[in-house]
Structure formats: C-alpha cells, structure tokens
Amino acid sequence: MNIFVIMKRTFDTEEKIAVNDEQIEEEGAEFIINPYDEYAVEEAINLREEHGGEVTVVTVGEEESEKQLRNALAMGADKAVLINTEDDLEDGDQFTTVKILEAFFEEKEVGIILAGNVAIDEASGQVGPRLAERLDIPYVTTITSINVDGKTVQIERDVEGDVEKVETYLPLLVTCQQGLNEPRYPSLPGIMKAKKKPLEELELDDLDLEEDDVEAKTKTVDIFLPPEKEAGKVLEGEVDDQVTELVALLRNEAKVL
C-alpha cells in the first residue's frame, strides 16, 4: 500500500512565542513536526508494519523543513518529499497548500493519505479535507482508531468527546486526532539511518505550477497574542456572601451562567 503523510513544520507552542510586526518571531522559536502530524506519521508506520508498502512524508515548506522531514524518516518513514516554495512564494494560505499538494498527488497512486487534524500554528483544519475533495476521494476527520481490511476501512472518530464509528474504503484521506496512538521517539539507529534515506526536493516548476495558480485567496490582517492573564480574585467574608458574590460574578462578568 502506498501510504502518504502530509505534514508541516511548525513552532513549538510549549515554548515562548513572540509576535513582532504582525509576524511570529522565528528567531529563538523552537520548531517541531506539528504534533497532530506526528500521530499521522506514527499511524502510517504502524499501517506499513501491518500491511506492507511504503511510507512517504510530504511537506510544503522551506529549506528548514528538511529537519522535520528527517525526523519523520528517523521515526521510520521510507521517503520524504520537500516541496520548497521559498524562492517562489512570499506567502500562501490553505488554498495555496492544497493546490500544490493536488498537483503533487495527481500522478501518484494513493492508498491512503494521513494528515493532522489541525496544525497547531493556525489551526484551520482545512488542508486535509480540501485536498481529499480535490482528489475526489473520501475523507474522515479526527480519527482515533483505524483498521484496514482489504479495501474496507473501519474508523473510530472523536466527535467532541463522543465516538463515531465509520466504515469507508480506500483510497482515503484521514486526519489524525490525539488518542490515535503514542508517537515513538526516533531511535538512535533510526536517526543515523534517516540521513541516508531519499529526500526529494521539488519546486513549483516541477509540478507545472505558476505562482499565479497558487496565489492565496485570503489575507491575514493581524496576528496578536492573547491578553495576559490577570491576577485571580480572592473573595472574602461569610461563606454565604461569598457564594452569592461568586454566582453574580460568574453571571455578569464571566458570563458563563
């Protein structure tokens, strides 16, 4: 089975993030594989171990994204493809990414494509489903379990905490949710081997795309950090009064009641 993972390099939101000039400051930020994409890589490797085939990880990004691709190779993926838009594009949006991936997959024989549920940077959750639409294959989002048997695929998906069971078929695109698996750490031998695995680099030209074909359909107007948390409020006095005050605050200030 040809197993593909589409993945993204993103900053680590557990580290400090600074916004400068409506852009997230790259300097000093730590970069990782988008954590939801890590579930996708792990599941891809598991599927290969069970059904055979080959795992190819694909990213649309820049030169620096090679590091995250090598990480996925170190986890156990077989091949990597970097579609490098550094020289061609200033910026793009989900439309851009989907258009590029669509061109990439046009010639490919796809068994399954795994993506993250969302990327933790912009959290649009669009790329997977939109790509499936363009490729005209079924898709299932936020999956927490997958079982492939021939062409038939049994899936459990997370619906805001509830479980929905879905039956579908290959070729298929799924987006991966927390709980699907526990991504492995790349082993030390894996890290050594990753350097020698094939990593293909493509540009828009190679996919017969012009800059105009992929021009973003949306524009990011502003990016800002959430307001700093204010100090908590300590209520004082008789317990009965405190409860009354708390309820009033929850109703009028926090507006949660």
Add this chain to the structure above:
Amino acid sequence: MDFSFSEDIELLREGVRKFVQEEVEQAAMEIEEKNEIPERIFEMTKDMGLFGLSIPEEYGGLGLDMVGKCAIYEELGKTHNGFTTLVGAHTGIGSVGIVELGTEAQKQKYLPKMATGEWIGAFALTEPSAGSNAANMKTRAEKKGDKYIINGSKHYITNGLDGHVFTVMAVTDPEKGAKGITSFIVEKDFPGFEVGAVEEKMGLRGSHSVELFFDDMEVPEENVLGEEGQGYVNALKILANGRAGLAARNLGSCEKLLEHCMDYVFEREQFGKPIFEQQVIQHKLADITMEIEALRALTYRVAWMTDQKQRVVKEAAVAKLFGSEVYNRVADAAVQIHGGIGYMKEYPIERYYRDARITTIYEGTSEIQRNIIASQLKREVKKSTKAGVK
C-alpha cells in the same frame, strides 16, 4: 583545532535530549519514591537503542566513538542519576570488556543481546576485602577440566539485580598476586551464581548495587575474557575507559543544576527583588559556570585523545577526579542558592546533592585518581632526561 560536534552527533544528542527531558525527567520523582526505573521507561530506553551506545555496529549497536558517547552521556546526566547509572554502567564497565577484549565467539554471543538491552551488563571487581586495593580479592577460580569452578563473593555491584552478563574478576593463581587474576564472562543463570542483598544507599535510587555469591559456580573455559592472569590489567583498562564517560555524565548533571538555579534566582524574591540581584548569588553562578566550562573542555579533550588512540591514563584520571569534585561543589552551591527548598524532597536539588556524593568514590576514589596522576607524573619524569628518579 575544532570544537564542534559532527552533524551526526548533534542529531543523536538532540534525540536523546528530547527523550530524556520529556520522559525520564517526568518519571524522576517516581524513580526516587519507588527506588526503581519504571518498566515503561526501561522499554523506551531499549527502543531508543540507548543500550547499544558503545557496542559496534556489526553487533547491533551504534558504535559511537568516545566523543559521541560523551555527548550522549552528557544528555543522560541531565536527569535522574539512577537512570543515568543504569545506562552508564551497562554501556561502560558492563560491556566494554567484551567489546575490547572479547573473542569473536564471545562478541557474537553477548553483544547483540546487550545492544538491545535484552541482556544488561555489570562489572564485578569489588569485594569486602578488595576496594581501592582490588588486587587483594579473595574470590577464587580453579580450573577443572574444561571448566572453572568459582567460589567467593562481590559487593556493591551496580546493575547486579537486573544484570544478565557480568564481567567478573577472580584469582586463578594466588601465588602471583595481581598477576594471578583472570576475568570471566559470567551469566546469571550459571549454576552456583546467586544475587544477595540489595544495598540501601544514600542516593542513586533506582540503581541497585548488590552482593553476589559464587558457590562452586561453573564457568566454561571459553568464557575467560582476555588472557589468563591479565584480569587485573583488564579491570584497570575497563575502568580507565569509563572515566571520560563519567566526567561527561557529571558535566550534564552540573548543567542541569545550573539550569534549575537560573530559573530559581529570577523567580525567588527576597528583600524586594529577585535573589539574582545579590552579588553573592551572581558570583556563585559565575563560579559554577567557570567550573562547568573547564569540565566540558577537559572531558571532550580526553574523549578526543582517546579517539586518536593516544595514551590518556593521566588525563582520564584528571577528568574523573575533576568532574566528580566539580559535581559535588556545584550541587552544594545549588542547594545553598535554593535555600530551604534546596533541602526539600519535593524539589530535585537535594537529590543531585546526594547523587553527586558517590561520584568521588566509585570507579576509583578521588584519592586513587590522585595516586594515578602522581604516578604518571613520575613516569613522565623517568622517561625524560632527568636521571636519578627511580
């Protein structure tokens, strides 16, 4: 002169750092409370390939050179030292003997399973009567046909509880003193092998040092490691090989302590400002930094010299000695900087303080390292033109 690590080493070290900080560090309190390495961490350590650090690639390990090994040990030093010791003793004194001195058949038999961590390695030299004076051992090995029959005991043997493969030193010819000692590869399943009590220690929880008893233990003759009569020299070689690695582990622990201090000194306010604003605190931090930098330079120079096949007897002793004494000074300063909380178990600082204490004792005490350095100095003088030095 080039002080940078190869790209390979940088990548490996980053991989180890991530695993150590995200997994082992999170389990540190559990290791401390239960006095054992959680099964989950043990299995992940196997999956990571960490047990194969020093085992050549053809036997399923990573085959890192000394600089590479030290870079990994430095990362391992940045977490619970009981865990560090499990991996350190296995990849160091527990397996280096077989790697360096083993026959092809011995390597084929033991190294692949040791590389995966299926078989844990340990090193058994010390006895109640033979500590610093290891040649004074009483454990006796007598040849009977194609077997050796070993009787005696060892104590303080790290990894002894979970160990499968032991490098054991025993007397084959009592007439010859240090030259009558031989090393053996002993498996825990050999008849007559018994693990005794687990010692209760001041620190290094999760790492178990045990007594071993050999009661007419049968060891096939093909399990002699190196040559008969060379056991004492072998033991010294194995210990010398481990010294740079121990220095690197201590370096990592010092760096972690500095990191804890740097977090604390800005967060903790007394007298209306962060304690960092006090010059005494700043100077303590400056001294810690100075010692860490010196230790780093020393450690990697010895490692590099080892990889160049240079003689490092003196330099390795210097690194072991300096590294363990720096670790103790840094741990002491870190407790002081943390004040009362530095003494409390809810915080990791006191744990490092206790764990630091063993490092000037095991794998050759500080006094013995100084003896080695002095004897090497004398040797150098004797080799130079100066006549009259005997």
